[in-house]
Amino acid sequence: MQTHRYDVVIVGAGGAGMRAALESSNRTRTAVLTKLYPTRSHTGAAQGGMCAALANVEEDNWEWHTFDTVKGGDYLVDQDAAEVMCREAIDAVLDLEKMGLPFNRTPAGRIDQRRFGGHTRNHGEAPVRRSCYAADRTGHMILQTLYQNCVKQGVEFYNEFYVLDLLLSPRADGVEVASGVVAYELATGEIHVFQAKSVVLATGGFGKVFKTTSNAHTLTGDGMGVVWRKGLPLEDMEFFQFHPTGLAGLGILLSEAARGEGAILRNSEGERFMERYAPTIKDLAPRDIVARSMANEVREGRGAGPHKDYVLLDLTHLPREQIDAKLPDITEFARTYLGVEPYTEPVPVYPTAHYAMGGVPTNVEAEVLRNNTDVVPGLYAAGEVACVSVHGSNRLGTNSLLDINVFGRRAGIAAADHALGVELPELPAAAEQQVATMVRRLLTSTGTERVAVIRGELQNTMDRNAQVFRTEESLAEVQADIAKLKERYAEVAISDKGRRYNSELLEAVELGFLLDLAEVLVVSARNRKESRGGHAREDYLERDDENYMKHTMAYRQADGSIALDWKPVVQTRYQPMARKY
Amino acid sequence: MTAVAERPAAVEAPKARTVEVRIRRYNPEISDEVRWVTYQVQAYPTDRVLNLLTKIKDEQDGTLTFRRSCAHGVCGSDAMRINGVNRLACKVLMKDMPAKLTIEPIKGLPVEKDLVVDMEPFFEAYRAVKPFLITGGNPPTKEWLQSQADRDRYDDTTKCILCAACTTSCPVFWTDGSYFGPAAIVNAHRFIFDSRDQGAEERLEILNDREGVWRCRTTFNCTEACPRGIEITKAIKEVKQALLFRRV
Numbered sequence: 115m116q117t118h119r120y121d122v123v124i125v126g127a128g129g130a131g132m133r134a135a136l137e138s139s140n141r142t143r144t145a146v147l148t149k150l151y152p153t154r155s156h157t158g159a160a161q162g163g164m165c166a167a168l169a170n171v172e173e174d175n176w177e178w179h180t181f182d183t184v185k186g187g188d189y190l191v192d193q194d195a196a197e198v199m200c201r202e203a204i205d206a207v208l209d210l211e212k213m214g215l216p217f218n219r220t221p222a223g224r225i226d227q228r229r230f231g232g233h234t235r236n237h238g239e240a241p242v243r244r245s246c247y248a249a250d251r252t253g254h255m256i257l258q259t260l261y262q263n264c265v266k267q268g269v270e271f272y273n274e275f276y277v278l279d280l281l282l283s284p285r286a287d288g289v290e291v292a293s294g295v296v297a298y299e300l301a302t303g304e305i306h307v308f309q310a311k312s313v314v315l316a317t318g319g320f321g322k323v324f325k326t327t328s329n330a331h332t333l334t335g336d337g338m339g340v341v342w343r344k345g346l347p348l349e350d351m352e353f354f355q356f357h358p359t360g361l362a363g364l365g366i367l368l369s370e371a372a373r374g375e376g377a378i379l380r381n382s383e384g385e386r387f388m389e390r391y392a393p394t395i396k397d398l399a400p401r402d403i404v405a406r407s408m409a410n411e412v413r414e415g416r417g418a419g420p421h422k423d424y425v426l427l428d429l430t431h432l433p434r435e436q437i438d439a440k441l442p443d444i445t446e447f448a449r450t451y452l453g454v455e456p457y458t459e460p461v462p463v464y465p466t467a468h469y470a471m472g473g474v475p476t477n478v479e480a481e482v483l484r485n486n487t488d489v490v491p492g493l494y495a496a497g498e499v500a501c502v503s504v505h506g507s508n509r510l511g512t513n514s515l516l517d518i519n520v521f522g523r524r525a526g527i528a529a530a531d532h533a534l535g536v537e538l539p540e541l542p543a544a545a546e547q548q549v550a551t552m553v554r555r556l557l558t559s560t561g562t563e564r565v566a567v568i569r570g571e572l573q574n575t576m577d578r579n580a581q582v583f584r585t586e587e588s589l590a591e592v593q594a595d596i597a598k599l600k601e602r603y604a605e606v607a608i609s610d611k612g613r614r615y616n617s618e619l620l621e622a623v624e625l626g627f628l629l630d631l632a633e634v635l636v637v638s639a640r641n642r643k644e645s646r647g648g649h650a651r652e653d654y655l656e657r658d659d660e661n662y663m664k665h666t667m668a669y670r671q672a673d674g675s676i677a678l679d680w681k682p683v684v685q686t687r688y689q690p691m692a693r694k695y
Numbered sequence: 696m697t698a699v700a701e702r703p704a705a706v707e708a709p710k711a712r713t714v715e716v717r718i719r720r721y722n723p724e725i726s727d728e729v730r731w732v733t734y735q736v737q738a739y740p741t742d743r744v745l746n747l748l749t750k751i752k753d754e755q756d757g758t759l760t761f762r763r764s765c766a767h768g769v770c771g772s773d774a775m776r777i778n779g780v781n782r783l784a785c786k787v788l789m790k791d792m793p794a795k796l797t798i799e800p801i802k803g804l805p806v807e808k809d810l811v812v813d814m815e816p817f818f819e820a821y822r823a824v825k826p827f828l829i830t831g832g833n834p835p836t837k838e839w840l841q842s843q844a845d846r847d848r849y850d851d852t853t854k855c856i857l858c859a860a861c862t863t864s865c866p867v868f869w870t871d872g873s874y875f876g877p878a879a880i881v882n883a884h885r886f887i888f889d890s891r892d893q894g895a896e897e898r899l900e901i902l903n904d905r906e907g908v909w910r911c912r913t914t915f916n917c918t919e920a921c922p923r924g925i926e927i928t929k930a931i932k933e934v935k936q937a938l939l940f941r942r943v
Contacts, residue, residue: 150764150770150772151772151814151818151857153770153771153856153857154764154765154770154771154772155770156764156765156770158765158769158770158856159765159767159769159770208837208838211838211839212828212830212834212835212838212839213827213828214827214828214886214889214891214892216846216849216850216853216889217838217846218843218846219841219842219843219846220843221843222840223840223841223842223843224837224838224840225838226843248853249850251769251854254769254854254856255853258853258855262826262827262828263827265821265822265826265827266825266827301807330764330765330766330770331763331764331765331766332764366767443769447767447768450768450786450788451741451767451788453790564753564757565753565757566752566753566754608757609756609757609758610757610758610760612722612724612725612758613724614722614723614724614807614808615760615807615808615809615811616760617760617761618752618757618758618760
């Protein structure tokens, strides 16, 4: 075992982690731990853009952006946090440009902007051009730009280090504070303890609980899982976004930017069905509404294809030059993976599990909450792992790239400020023990269960029972399935017993996190007997503000069971209204 | 013919076939010997090579080790040599491949285990070319202005995902690991031709080094290997021309 000491340890090197590192590493000794290489993170898969009311191409202001974010989240958004995000969005985009990000440009040489789902002028009048973009690889350019600036600033990375435990220590006044993390080094199998004054979690989401997902293999919710096992809460885990336009059968994402550029969704009859569901903004309605509308078309027999199980994204009326200039990557995905030529043929699409609105609860300073009001000093979270909550029950497109930049920056500043004001906390006794025990157990297990079998069954039952539409019955079924899978997981064994690049071992560890988080998602979903944003209950069709205008807070009990509580929603300017588009 | 019948991949009743996958295995923790192991896998035309590797790991041999993440060609984790050509395993569809595959790690970087190589020398070369925007004077209040035409000038080289497929397909890199390699030059190009950047002189000086751009023998391996379709040889040529022009 090795021990390292830093002021700030950042876990995760996607957009949020590297944005935080740029703030903290010039003021404090900072280490960034990532289970991949920095440029492999899933921020790089984001396509469409990053919204900010620059008003470069038409009238816009950050208050309209805030309203859209609140309404898009079906009023479960904490409005103080949304205000912070939308106000700071403008500088966040300008900062990236000055760091070198190659945005597309207007004829006047300014950052160009385009339309995106749910982003409107003057509180819903019409779509507005707010998304700043670099072709359809905006996330790639953000990830590259942030990494380039980390290279410039000499940020210290530990690549292929899996953080598997969070360390908490009591302060003199008895309050538990963050004191570091424990990591497993993939190359050597060695366990490393990182003692730190501040810990920033920026580990992303957990889309791999589902089978059909736009998420990378590596998005297994490790950061949320580590926090959960410490008895700290997870917020609003029932709200998972299903992106409307995944490539049918594969889940690979086709950006909403396609519809922003004018593409149209059609059913088997060629009908532009979104006109019925969202008469004003049609195909550019928020994702939850479009995903449900698509699933409904398929359910009512108007799906396309031999099994009538998808709808069609039609780009054939767009000029080829526009497709080539603005949407080159996603049209190539359609060609490569489905053999469809988007110039001349509509592309088969169906909703794909995309984004966790819930996560580790934080305040607007990115400080992690231990309950509804108190923070864990020295512990921060930003990006998809966190729940601020700026996305409420449904995130608007582009607001994730914004979230990682605004709250990644805030987390880095807050973590550095904190580290400069405190002494290095003592490590708990036998700090590495929990990870060492977990690793040893998996390496020596003689059970007969296989990681891939359990993971596959988990993903199947989640797709079948906890996807776009949910009922008490379906949720009860998936909860029972997860309970059985957790029992079988105790018998999981692996064939690679080595220390060197043992990726099988880590897949087994990741499966443990997936099972925990799937259970929290399902238990939280069963408890919310209403339909709101990304959580659609067929047995409770309406939003119920009287009983459920509040955040879910889930806590792991000592016996492993889940206790649920509520947290009030912060409302400042906007009173809940019916959500029509 | 109906419109549906013309849409092949999404609708054809998929037929699986047995594919023989021969993989170069190496784990110095167990033995210094390289082993070639052959696996029989059922493959659908829509399967990617990455799916086959995953099936082998999941169902036949959990010790098989490779890197992967996004699985659709944007993260750059799974560059490998597939039937002698550098490809991303997640971008090669089995409908385009024969029933026998030979898979090896990318060449020219130290092999750590099976298909996993040490990427550090590759990233070291990348860092050496100062791959970041260098500007002087006061920054603007808002954004730096740049015309779309100036933006288009370096568009191609912004696509790089640092997968190393190009660099490890280069015969010069194989024989002399101290050559910067195509990926580093691509990333230098991305800034040299960015109208906002003022670091071109520094970067050109670095690339003028004996391990720099002049080592390129224009074999086009890199351009053929690039999963992002970057015209790498052209970018290298433009950097060479910038050096020559500067000297005139």
